[in-house]
Amino acid sequence: ENPSDIGAQTEYKIIGIEPGAGIMTQARNALKDYGLENWQLAEGSSAAMVAELKKAYDQKEPIVITGWSPHWMFSSFDLKYLEDPNKTFGGAENINTIARKGLEQDAPGAYKILDQFSWETADMEEVMVLIEEGMDPAEAAEKWIDDHQDKIAEWTNGAQTGNGEPIKLVYVAWDTEIASTNVVGKVLEQNGYNVTMSQVEVGPMFASIANGSADAMVAAWLPSTHLEYYNTYKDHVVDLGPNLQGTKNGLVVPEYVDIDSIEDLK
Ligand code: PBE
Structure with a gap:
């Protein structure tokens, strides 16, 4: 996959959760820190995010979500955190x-x-x-x-x-x-x-x-x-x-999505 495709395929949308969650502030900061002005962070709920993930995963379609551990989604799906060289999502x-x-x-x-x-x-x-x-x-x-x-x-x-x-x-x-x-x-x-x-x-x-x-x-x-x-x-x-x-927070994609770092969203 050409890394730049991921934006077009997901309509430059990161699937977020409840607007007040800390991970949403971190994700908004990530859009700034990594120069992803053309991306938007969709607000919703944790349950709606997981529903979108399930749907995309079943169709093997690309998706980018805000994800955190511990979470059962990591045992139900093959997922990976995108590397965060700027440490916008903090560490452990x-x-x-x-x-x-x-x-x-x-x-x-x-x-x-x-x-x-x-x-x-x-x-x-x-x-x-x-x-x-x-x-x-x-x-x-x-x-x-x-x-x-x-x-x-x-x-x-x-x-x-x-x-x-x-x-x-x-x-x-x-x-x-x-x-x-x-x-x-x-x-x-x-x-x-x-x-x-x-x-x-x-x-x-x-x-x-x-x-x-x-x-x-x-x-x-x-x-x-x-x-x-x-x-x-x-x-x-x-x-x-x-x-x-x-614990850990970050941007998460299914393993089948061929990028490794938040930088690859650019
Ligand atoms: N979370 C799970 C919360 C804390 C617990 C990472 C979604 C948050 O971002 O505020």
Whole structure:
């Protein structure tokens, strides 16, 4: 394939996700950094992006998407990240747990579990694959918990049991966060808390922890993806540190697309 063909074949369109996602800001920056003024970044949702990917993949048609790991799409399709020599998408990142101020006093057991929650890409992918195969997220979380009691013992170690105190978790409908929030929510529930999970947009997710209308989230991609949100709210929240290390963002194409670098989109 002549690299310059990819633009014409995709109508110079990169399939993006929710407009507020950090990866969308990075992708917009990439268009500038790599001189891709003739390309546009399509806004939509994570689910719509995956639907477009499936459709293109089945027809072996070229497509360029905003992609991230962990994600089940890498086990379902043969995909590759385009090289990013300018490092516009940052490097490897972490996902941090963020709690509201005062949670430690109000619900010390829940706070401790949230603080001790930490797992690996392979763990998260197990849950994501179950959900992608059709299992209800709550059920997938329960199954994963049943299969990994050693991990649960670490997260709950020394945490006092709740007496039905309400804990409100907020999350965005990314597959990663659907998986993690359901797992943590279920563990908190099993330890005596009355958990509600609210699906929101990224900005409100940070804002609600900062203003105390929600208790915690396990979905802050740092230091790069959510940097703007983090800087806006960091003085008004408690950062409990990474719950998962080694995420990645970038532009992704199917293996059959014959380019290797973002530079080849030019
Ligand atoms: N993501 C998945 C999010 C964080 C989780 C990479 C799509 C974002 O870009 O904000």
